[in-house]
Amino acid sequence: xxxxxxxxxxxxxxxxxxxxxxxxxxxxxxxxxxxxxxxxxxxxxxxxx
Amino acid sequence: xxxxxxxxxxxxxxxxxxxxxxxxxxxxxxxxxxxxxxxxxxxxxxxxxxxxxxxxxxxxxxxxxxxxxxxxxxxxxxxxxxxxxxxxxxxxxxxxxxxxxxxxxxxxxxxxxxxxxxxxxxxxxxxxxxxxxxxxxxxxxxxxxxxxxxxxxxxxxxxxxxxxxxxxxxxxxxxxxxxxxxxxxxxxxxxxxx
Numbered sequence: 001x002x003x004x005x006x007x008x009x010x011x012x013x014x015x016x017x018x019x020x021x022x023x024x025x026x027x028x029x030x031x032x033x034x035x036x037x038x039x040x041x042x043x044x045x046x047x048x049x
Numbered sequence: 050x051x052x053x054x055x056x057x058x059x060x061x062x063x064x065x066x067x068x069x070x071x072x073x074x075x076x077x078x079x080x081x082x083x084x085x086x087x088x089x090x091x092x093x094x095x096x097x098x099x100x101x102x103x104x105x106x107x108x109x110x111x112x113x114x115x116x117x118x119x120x121x122x123x124x125x126x127x128x129x130x131x132x133x134x135x136x137x138x139x140x141x142x143x144x145x146x147x148x149x150x151x152x153x154x155x156x157x158x159x160x161x162x163x164x165x166x167x168x169x170x171x172x173x174x175x176x177x178x179x180x181x182x183x184x185x186x187x188x189x190x191x192x193x194x195x196x197x198x199x200x201x202x203x204x205x206x207x208x209x210x211x212x213x214x215x216x217x218x219x220x221x222x223x224x225x226x227x228x229x230x231x232x233x234x235x236x237x238x239x240x241x242x243x
Contacts, residue, residue, distance in 0.1 A: 017205045022085070024221040025228065030089035032228045034128070035235075037082070038242045041125055042178045043200035 057123040061112070072112065076105050079124050083131050090135045100138060104131040177240055184234045192227035195220055 026032045055063070057075060064071035083104060088097040108127050111117055117126070185196055194213060198204045204212070210220045235242070 020206055020217075020221060021224075024218075025225045026089075027225070028089050030086065031232055032225075033086055033089050034132075034242065035228055035232055037086075037125070037128060038181075039196070039200045039231075041122065042181060043197070 061117070061123070064112070072109055075123060076108075079127060082124060083127055086128055087131050087135060090132075091138065096138065100131065100134045104134050107134070177242060180238065180240055181231070181235070181242070184231055184238070187234065188227055188230055192223050192230065195223045196227045199224060 021036060022033075026036060055074075057078070060071045060075050060078075064075075080101070084097065084101050087100050087104070088094065091097050091100065104127065107130055111130075185193055188196065191213070195209055198209045198212065199206070206217050206220050206224075210217045213220065215223075
C-alpha cells in the first residue's frame with residue numbers, strides 16, 4: 001500500500017474544518033487562501049519547528 | 050487499487066504508463082481548491098471558469114512534455130500555474146483599463162509571476178520557508194498556538210478550542226488574525242511565497 005498524503009483527498013471530501021477555514025478565516029480573500037495553502041505545505045507534521 | 054485512494058504521484062505515474070483517465074482524476078481531485086483560488090482572485094465566475102480550464106490545459110501540456118518536476122506537490126504546482134494565468138489575465142485587462150493591485154487581488158503574495166523552479170529557486174524557496182517559520186514565532190502567543198495546532202499538529206478547530214479553553218469562534222478568529230498578521234509581516238519583509 002502506498003503512502004498517501006493526508007492532504008491529497010478527494011475533491012468531494014472537503015471536511016467541515018476546511019469549510020470553516022474558508023468561510024470564517026479566509027472569507028474570500030485570495031491572499032489568505034494562498035497563505036493558508038502555503039502553510040499547509042510548509043508546516044508538515046513531524047517537522048522540527 | 051481504487052483511484053480515489055491513490056496519491057497524486059501514483060496517479061501521475063499511472064498517466065505516464067498510458068492510463069489517460071488518471072489525469073482526469075487528478076484534475077477532479079483538486080478542481081474545487083483551484084477554482085476557489087481563481088475565483089477569489091478574479092471575482093468573476095465566468096472569467097474564473099475560463100482561467101480554470103486554461104490552467105489545466107496548460108498543466109496537462111507541461112506534463113505531456115515531461116516538464117513536470119515538482120516532487121509530487123501537484124496542487125502547489127497547479128496553483129502556481131493558475132496564479133500565472135490570473136496575472137496574464139489582469140495584464141491583458143490593463144491594456145483596456147487601469148486595474149489596481151487591490152482589484153487584482155495579488156498585491157501581497159504574488160506580484161511576481163511564479164516561474165518554473167530551478168535548483169536555485171528551490172534554495173530560495175527553502176530560505177523563504179525558514180523566514181516564514183521565523184515570522185510565525187513573532188505572532189502573539191495565542192495566534193501562534195492556533196497556527197501550530199492547526200497546521201503542525203493537524204488538530205480540528207473543535208480540538209483547538211477544547212485544548213485552549215476558548216470557543217470555536219474564538220479559535221477561528223485567532224487563526225484569521227494570525228494569517229492577516231503573517232501577511233503583513235511577509236509584506237514588510239518583501240517575501241514572495243513560492
